[in-house]
Amino acid sequence: xxxxxxxxxxxxxxxxxxxxxxxxxxxxxxxxxxxxxxxxxxxxxxxxxxxxxxxxxxxxxxxxxxxxxxxxxxxxxxxxxxxxxxxxxxxxxxxxxxxxxxxxxxxxxxxxxxxxxxxxxxxxxxxxxxxxxxxxxxxxxxxxxxxxxxxxxxxxxxxxxxxxxxxxxxxxxxxxxxxxxxxxxxxxxxxxxxxxxxxxxxxxxxxxxxxxxxxxxxxxxxxxxxxxxxxxxxxxxxxxxxxxxxxxxxxxxxxxxxxxxxxxxxxxxxxxxxxxxxxxxxxxxxxxxxxxxxxxxxxxxxxxxxxxxxxxxxxxxxxxxxxxxxxxxxxxxxxxxxxx
Numbered sequence: 431x432x433x434x435x436x437x438x439x440x441x442x443x444x445x446x447x448x449x450x451x452x453x454x455x456x457x458x459x460x461x462x463x464x465x466x467x468x469x470x471x472x473x474x475x476x477x478x479x480x481x482x483x484x485x486x487x488x489x490x491x492x493x494x495x496x497x498x499x500x501x502x503x504x505x506x507x508x509x510x511x512x513x514x515x516x517x518x519x520x521x522x523x524x525x526x527x528x529x530x531x532x533x534x535x536x537x538x539x540x541x542x543x544x545x546x547x548x549x550x551x552x553x554x555x556x557x558x559x560x561x562x563x564x565x566x567x568x569x570x571x572x573x574x575x576x577x578x579x580x581x582x583x584x585x586x587x588x589x590x591x592x593x594x595x596x597x598x599x600x601x602x603x604x605x606x607x608x609x610x611x612x613x614x615x616x617x618x619x620x621x622x623x624x625x626x627x628x629x630x631x632x633x634x635x636x637x638x639x640x641x642x643x644x645x646x647x648x649x650x651x652x653x654x655x656x657x658x659x660x661x662x663x664x665x666x667x668x669x670x671x672x673x674x675x676x677x678x679x680x681x682x683x684x685x686x687x688x689x690x691x692x693x694x695x696x697x698x699x700x701x702x703x704x705x706x707x708x709x710x711x712x713x714x715x716x717x718x719x720x721x722x723x724x725x726x727x728x729x730x731x732x733x734x735x736x737x738x739x740x741x742x743x744x745x746x747x748x749x750x751x752x753x754x755x756x757x758x759x760x761x762x763x764x765x766x767x768x769x770x
Contacts, residue, residue, distance in 0.1 A: 431454075431455055431456065431506050431507075431681070432455070432456045432457075432458060432502070432504050432505050432506060433450055433455045433456070433457055433458070433505070433506065433507045433508070433509065433677065434457075434458045434459075434460065434502070434505045434507070434508045434509070435447050435450070435457055435458070435459050435460075435482075435508075435509045435511065436459075436460045436461070436489060436508065436509070436510045436511055436512035436534070436538070437460075437461055437466075437510075437511030437512035437513065437552075438457070438459030438460065438461055438482070438484075438511065439459060439461040439463065439466035439467065439468065439470040439471065439484075440461065440465065440466045440511055440512075441610065441620070441621040441622075441666060442511055442552070442610055442666055442669060442670065442673075443459070443461070443466075443509075443511040443512075444466075444470050444473070444474055444619045445614060445619060445666045445667055445669070445670035446509060446511070446670040446673045446674070447459060447474055447478075447482055448474055448477050448478050448614065448619070448670070449667075449670045449671050449673070449674045450509075450673075450674055450677075451474075451478040451480045451482070452478060453674055453678075455674075456483075457480075457482040457483070458482065458483040458484075458485070458502060458505065459471075459482050459483065459484045459485070460485050460486075460487045460489065460498070460512065461484070461486065461487075461512065462486060462487060462488045462489070462512070463486060464624075465514075465623065465624050466622075466624075467622065467624075468484070468486075470619055470622075471484055473614075473618035473619040474618075474619060476616070476618050477614060477616050477618050477619070485498060489512055489533070489534035489537055489538065490529060490530060490533045490534055490537075492533075492537045492540075495537040495538065495540075495541060496537075496541065499541045499545075503545075505547065506547055506548065506681065507547055507548035507549065507550070507677050507680065507681060508538060508542055508547065508548070508549050508550070509550040509552070509673055509677065510534075510535065510538060510549065510550065510551055510552055511552045512534050513530060513531040513534065513552065513582070514526060514527050514530045514531060514579070515579065515628075516579065516628030516629070517556070517576075517577045517579050517580070517628075517727045517728070518628060518725060518726075518727065519579075519628055520577050520578040520579035520580075520582075520727075521577055521578065521726050521727050524578035527578045527579055527582050528578065528581075528582060531579075531582035531583075531586065532582060532585060532586065532589070535551075535586050535589060535590070536589065539589070539590070539593050539600075542600060543593055543597045543599070543600050545599070546597075546599025546600060547599070547600065547601070548601050548602070548677055548680035548681055549590070549600060549601070549602040549603075550602070550603050550605060550673055550676050550677055550680075551586060551587065551590050551602060551603070551604045551605065552605065552607075553583050553586065553587055553604040553605055553606045553607070553691075554579075554580065554583045554606060554607065555606050555607065555608045555662070555693070555695070555732050555734065556575065556576070556577065556579060556580030556583055557572050557575070557580060557583050557584045557587065557606060558570050558571075558572065558573060558606075558732065559572075559573030559574060559575060559576050559580070559729065560573070560576070560729040560730060560731075560732075561573075561732065564699070564731060564732075564733060565697060565699075565733050565734055565735035565736075566693065566732060566733065566734055566735055567693070567735040567737070567738070568606070568691050568692065568693055568735075568738055572584055572587075576727050576728075576729055577727035579727075580727075587604050587691075590602050590604060590689065591689055594688045594689040595689075597688075598688070600688060601680045601685055601688045601689075602680075602688065602689050602690075603676045603679070603680065603685070603689070603690045603691070603692065604689075604690070604691045604692075605672065605673065605676060605691075605692055605694050606691060606692065606693050606694065607664065607669055607672075607693070607694035607695065608661060608662035608663070608664055608693075608694065608695035608696075608732065608733065608734050609629075609630075609661040609662055609663045609664065609695075610663075610664055610665075610666045610669050611629075611630075611631040611663045611664070611665065611666065611754045611755070611758060612631075612665040612666045612667065612749065612753070612754035612755070612757040612758050613666065613757045613758050613760065613761035614666075614667060614757070614761075615667070615757055615760075617757070617760045617761045617763075617764045619761075620666075620757070620758065620761030620762075620765075621666075621758070621761070622765065630661075630702065630705060631663075631705070631709075631754075631755070631758050632758070632762075633645055634705070634706065634709050634717060634758075635709070635758050635759055635761075635762035636762065637717060637718060637719070638709065638713055638715060638717055638759065638762065639762050639763070639766045641766070643718070644718040644719055644720050645706070645717060645718065645719035645720070646719070646720060646722045647702050647703070647706075647719055647720065647721050647722065648702075648722060648723065648724055648725035648728060649721070649722075649723065649724035649725070649728070650703075650721045651724075652724075652730045652731075653730060654701055654730065654731060655701060656701050656703045656704070658701045658702035658703050659701065659702055659728055659729070659730060659731065660699040660700065660701050660730070660731035660732070660733065661699065661700065661702075661731070661732055661733065662695035662696055662697070662698065662699055662700075662732065662733035662734050663696070663700055663705065663751055663754060664694065664695050664696050664747050664749075664754075665747065665748075665749035665753060665754040665757070666754075667749065668747040668748055668749055669694055669747075671745065672692075672694050672739065672743065672745045675743050675744065675745045676692070676743060679743065692738055692739040692742070692743060693734040693735060693736055693738065693739060694734070694736070694739060694745075694747075695733060695734030695736055695747065696733075696734070696736070696747045697733065697734055697735065697736045697747075698733060699731055699732070699733035700751055704751070705751070705755070706719060708751045708752050708755045709755050709758075709759065711752060711755075712752055712755050712756040712759060713755075713759050
């Protein structure tokens with residue numbers, strides 16, 4: 431069975447491709463390589479022993495999307511990762527985020543709603559804003575977004591929900607995941623941002639590797655245990671497996687209705703300083719970091735109640751924070767191996 435993975439050369443996408451192949455799916459990848467490298471294909475193939483079909487394509491170009499589906503009429507499902515995803519950058523470039531994240535979704539839905547199929551949407555805990563209670567359940571209010579990035583995820587869910595309501599043949603699941611980190615245990619694929627990292631863990635590992643002079647910790651005056659922000663950090667392999675389970679739920683006809691939402695996380699929050707401590711523990715080195723002012727768009731804390739995903743999907747995150755940080759460090763050392 432053929433599944434399309436958009437953004438399939440990216441961090442979460444590439445790990446999901448591997449897990450799909452491990453389950454016997456034929457995978458087609460679309461990626462414009464704006465924040466990924468075609469070299470990732472080699473890592474995927476080395477892990478799974480299979481070569482996914484790859485097309486370099488910008489999903490904002492509707493005519494090219496249409497042409498793609500005309501050449502691949504047998505696609506039964508889509509897992510949609512392709513999007514700009516940095517909160518800080520979205521505050522500086524809101525129009526880029528609205529164009530990239532919404533146009534691509536709309537063009538894909540136009541195609542799949544015409545033929546029917548399964549659609550997994552890469553959503554985010556940012557839709558909750560600063561939630562009133564922890565842990566966050568799927569029933570928590572969706573508050574005004576704290577950033578353009580978060581707003582595109584809210585709007586994306588609304589677009590998907592509205593489309594499902596008038597398209598009986600379209601079955602969809604939005605996966606609201608928290609903070610993916612780590613790398614494949616083989617160290618063949620991992621997080622490899624182009625330019626300066628926008629996420630915490632690759633900045634930590636690049637600082638540990640000497641690529642960055644120091645890590646900036648944005649604020650230590652939040653009302654948390656050590657004053658730094660709290661997030662739910664989930665190993666990317668655990669997250670990838672959840673996407674496969676969600677896809678199988680739809681394809682096997684087990685979905686309730688034609689639109690569902692699930693949180694994906696560990697159910698435990700960690701502060702920025704606790705993540706730094708975990709890195710220092712698994713790497714055996716001291717990290718050079720400095721406390722700086724708060725960053726616009728950051729919320730105080732967010733961690734998941736995963737009861738619904740655990741019960742209905744039969745899925746649960748298995749890796750610890752140390753597991754994830756160790757795999758991220760192994761990946762960083764491999765791509766910088768000439769320096770170690």
